[in-house]
Amino acid sequence: MKISPLAPASFPKLHIISGVTFATAAAGIKYAGRTDVMLASIAAGSTVAGVFTRSATSAACVLDCQSKMGGDMSQGAAILVNSGNANAFTGNAGQASVDRICAAVAIGLGVPASAVFTSSTGVIGEVLPDHKISKCIDALAGSLGEDALENAAKAIMTTDTYAKGSTASVEINGKTVKISGIAKGSGMVAPDMATMLVYIFTDAKIAQPDLQALLADLTDKTFNCITVDSDTSTSDALICAATGASSADVSGNPDFAQALGQVMLDLAHQVVKDGEGATKFVAVEVTGAASDGDARLVAMSIANSPLVKTAIAGEDPNWGRIVMAVGKSGAKADRDRLSIWFGPHLVAENGWVAKTHTEDASASYMKQSELVIRTDLGIGGAKTTVWTCDLTHGYIEINADYRS
Numbered sequence: 001m002k003i004s005p006l007a008p009a010s011f012p013k014l015h016i017i018s019g020v021t022f023a024t025a026a027a028g029i030k031y032a033g034r035t036d037v038m039l040a041s042i043a044a045g046s047t048v049a050g051v052f053t054r055s056a057t058s059a060a061c062v063l064d065c066q067s068k069m070g071g072d073m074s075q076g077a078a079i080l081v082n083s084g085n086a087n088a089f090t091g092n093a094g095q096a097s098v099d100r101i102c103a104a105v106a107i108g109l110g111v112p113a114s115a116v117f118t119s120s121t122g123v124i125g126e127v128l129p130d131h132k133i134s135k136c137i138d139a140l141a142g143s144l145g146e147d148a149l150e151n152a153a154k155a156i157m158t159t160d161t162y163a164k165g166s167t168a169s170v171e172i173n174g175k176t177v178k179i180s181g182i183a184k185g186s187g188m189v190a191p192d193m194a195t196m197l198v199y200i201f202t203d204a205k206i207a208q209p210d211l212q213a214l215l216a217d218l219t220d221k222t223f224n225c226i227t228v229d230s231d232t233s234t235s236d237a238l239i240c241a242a243t244g245a246s247s248a249d250v251s252g253n254p255d256f257a258q259a260l261g262q263v264m265l266d267l268a269h270q271v272v273k274d275g276e277g278a279t280k281f282v283a284v285e286v287t288g289a290a291s292d293g294d295a296r297l298v299a300m301s302i303a304n305s306p307l308v309k310t311a312i313a314g315e316d317p318n319w320g321r322i323v324m325a326v327g328k329s330g331a332k333a334d335r336d337r338l339s340i341w342f343g344p345h346l347v348a349e350n351g352w353v354a355k356t357h358t359e360d361a362s363a364s365y366m367k368q369s370e371l372v373i374r375t376d377l378g379i380g381g382a383k384t385t386v387w388t389c390d391l392t393h394g395y396i397e398i399n400a401d402y403r404s
Contacts, residue, residue, distance in 0.1 A: 006273035007162045014167040015178035017201040019043035019243025021144035024155040025136040030084030038155040039140040042077040046243045049212040053236035060094030061118045077115040087120035087128040097130040108137040153182035160186045166266040170259040175248035185271035198238040205244035210251040222264040225386045228275035277394025285374040289382040294331035299386040301329035309391035317362035319347040337378030
């Protein structure tokens with residue numbers, strides 16, 4: 001598979017997080033010889049928080065994880081993820097698969113099944129061959145290592161063209177706190193919680209309710225501000241585990257919140273940059289809205305519009321499509337107060353094309369791989385930024401052949 005032209009030059013060197021080890025295996029869930037399972041073993045006494053899809057057709061693994069959040073992790077915890085099959089829309093068989101996987105991991109690692117979290121990603125509507133996963137548990141448990149996070153990132157990929165990782169560190173009361181995270185996501189990305197699948201690990205010490213609240217708040221500023229194709233997955237999951245190994249208490253600490261938010265935003269941007277068929281990474285900025293809600297409505301209307309996204313793919317500075325997206329958003333807007341920029345170029349204002357606008361300047365700008373489109377509604381003081389990508393024929397090719 002051709003790697004996205006927006007991909008980072010290489011996978012980053014992630015901080016090792018004391019108290020977490022990883023292993024991967026090729027279980028043959030969909031493709032023979034492809035690494036498709038990852039296991040994370042999490043130290044006793046860690047705290048685990050999560051944010052999940054709000055889809056009405058959530059996968060069994062999502063519902064199971066939600067039911068376990070806030071539970072007892074005093075004997076340790078684990079996360080097991082498979083790619084190739086979403087275990088979604090599979091009726092009672094879906095929960096039965098989750099139960100069998102959790103039981104196998106519990107035996108393999110010596111942790112309670114109630115502290116085992118699973119995620120599945122891939123084709124919807126096909127029963128998960130969980131026996132293939134269970135057969136790998138002993139081998140996974142025997143090969144756990146603290147430096148295998150990059151391999152874990154590769155194991156959870158589906159249509160992704162590159163593995164996604166991010167890392168940060170911050171000094172808290174004289175102690176170094178480390179954060180490392182991985183993500184997968186390329187299509188079916190318009191989160192209503194997080195993104196496709198994201199796993200973040202830190203050696204910070206933090207109470208579960210505090211971590212849960214922080215994660216939810218940062219999600220709204222990161223993963224809930226990205227879209228590839230306006231489709232929300234049945235399987236979206238964001239799980240964060242804090243081992244406390246650094247002994248640095250970060251509850252309520254703004255520096256830790258900033259560092260965690262930095263990792264989450266970086267991963268969110270990487271998901272968009274790997275959007276199926278994407279060639280452009282686009283920041284959509286909206287200012288001058290009557291409310292935060294209206295700013296988001298307009299931003300997502302622009303970011304999700306197939307007409308806007310195809311114009312971007314064609315490097316066409318068609319500001320009329322931005323006007324259209326504003327008008328259909330449902331937010332309060334006034335045609336004669338709108339101003340629109342493509343990067344530094346003012347292209348429209350006061351309900352008409354800007355007097356200073358030249359087609360050559362804006363067309364030249366649209367050739368860049370990273371773009372900013374800004375719209376000022378001229379009504380209030382609310383603003384927001386969301387991130388998206390263009391829509392090319394590559395998206396059609398990938399999804400037309402997804403099950404074949």
